[in-house]
Amino acid sequence: MPNEGEQVTRRDLDPNEIIRLVKERYRVCRYMFVVAAIWVCGGALLYFLWLGFGYQNTHIRLVSFVLQMVGYGTFSIAFAMQLALYRCPICDSFLARRLKDKIRCPRCNAQVRASA
């Protein structure tokens, strides 16, 4: 069969592969939230610097505003990516962070994490 290699279905993933896939997706979103937090904190630091300069240098105020806006933009992208990526590799149901059982998927009961 010519397309034999492509006929691997999602059900054929082995348990370790599922855990690895979920871990990688969580990692992507975690780093996006960290980067967003760094932008916002950088903007806040510049804002306090501006206050320390006695409200004189308006360029610092502008740069601080821009840094914070980039941060909030990154936060909203990270949120959307979380909705898209925090999903079970087998049944595609959403794996919310607040699940009672974080180890197993609520719909198909596949193990998605090694530990809670």
Ligand SMILES: [Zn+2]
């Ligand atoms: Zn599932």
